[in-house]
Amino acid sequence: MKNKNNFKLGMMGLMILFLSFACNTAAPEKTVIEPAVPAEPVIVKPDMAAVKAEIQALETAWAAADNARDASALAAFYADDAVSMSNNGPSQVGKAAILKDIRNKSCKETPGRYRSL
DSSP: OHHHHHHHHHHHHHHHHHHHHHHOOOOOOOOOOOOOOOOOOOOOOOOHHHHHHHHHHHHHHHHHHHHTTOHHHHHTTSOTTOEEOOTTSOOEESHHHHHHHHHHHHHHSOTTOOOOO
């Protein structure tokens, strides 16, 4: 009987020893990720004289088309999916609707009076 108990104790000891080695895995190495150093921002200064000239050219073309009551030229300034909101009237959606609205208003108003947002 004593031999059986020694055998059981020995087996339990081996089992504990086996489990302690089996469960003792090395901790994974932590990867240290260093933050990226941001590059110096590139600041591009716009050519303000060129921007001003471009805006002035658009304003001059708009005024010329408005003074000539050229609805097609005025509508060319709008995108195909533009929305024009007028005072005391419904919004016009799309270039075709805006062109129609400009034509209707140009018959009633003096040059330089058509306004849009």
